[in-house]
Amino acid sequence: MTKTDHYHHGALREALLDSAMRAIESDGLERLSLRDLAGTIGVSKTAPYRHFASKRALLEAIAAEGFRLLAADLERSEEPGPGTADRLGTIARSYIDFARSRPALYRLMFSKLGYSLESEACRLNSGRAFGVLVRAVDARMSTGWRSVENQEAVILSVWALVHGWAGLLIDGLLPRQIPAAEERWAEMVQAFLS
Amino acid sequence: MTKTDHYHHGALREALLDSAMRAIESDGLERLSLRDLAGTIGVSKTAPYRHFASKRALLEAIAAEGFRLLAADLERSEEPGPGTADRLGTIARSYIDFARSRPALYRLMFSKLGYSLESEACRLNSGRAFGVLVRAVDARMSTGWRSVENQEAVILSVWALVHGWAGLLIDGLLPRQIPAAEERWAEMVQAFLS
DNA sequence: CAGGTGATGTTGGCAGTGTCAACATAAAGG
């Protein structure tokens, strides 16, 4: 035991979040163990409790981080660029890419069992993500349209469609030869908005 | 301890499935404990292992039962009756009603963490449920249409939409004043199919 | 620069969990 073994880790909170996200992605959420996590990081079994009041609190923080990442991805695909033509399509692709690249995190974010909603950070960042969708649908529909109610329903429909598709994809319920799924999505929205 | 306390329960398997379904619906899936279950039923902690190889096996059986119930509901709403006009709408309502009345079960069915797919019963009954959807979309589109590929994409789109909406509903992500959600659904499909 | 104070990490322990091995009971069938 050299003197350079730090008694204090220095960035345990970040290390925990990071390790936990990696762990749920590789072994599944239900196999996540705080003790294992601490062990892997090289810290004692109860050290995490100095940064998170409970396992649930850790998961809530992870979900919040997930919404932050999702919002960031969506906002990036909202920026003006080469593919500005079909902005909604681009956003949808980002959304589904996110769910696909971090399926366990995505499931956790919408589990409600329930992490998510209770935390302020979750509400804030999911609001940001939702905002991107709202703006995109707004832009597409702005050519004179009906009630606000109607608009809300359309937005939710679009969200439900993409969210549902993401779910089917990451839960392995789609036949293998449907890479065209996302393209089809674009058609659907187009059809609906006309 | 009277002599009439049966040493053998008689229908433990069914009692376990039943109690477990009730328990996950009232306390959440992650709080389900085999020992508690056994205790509530009035049997020793390891008795369940005579009927299920593991907790996971129990959950798989529950998921299978869920798909059986869902398939039954959907098939019932397929029968000729008063509301045969908009069959797809009726089926969608059944689907969403199912998810809403048994949210925890519905989540378990699509968890993949993962129960579901591996079991034969799950595959069979989810196939039955999917068949109902296929037939309904078929009927609606049969007025001369494009490729089979296209048809498949449409079916999956419809499923994704309803599935996604169910998810948003049971995870409490929809603003409270959207009871009109299901009606909007009908509009969307209609729009898409035209 | 001394010393105390608060944030961070550790040790030991408790109650609860899924699961296995060994044993007990009772219903069924020759």
Added chain:
DNA sequence: CCTTTATGTTGACACTGCCAACATCACCTG
């Protein structure tokens, strides 16, 4: 009647989240 077999019980093990008591160290104030 006696054995077989399905079913249920007991005891134990390794693991979990979490709490209380203690250790270490960075930092601030005198």
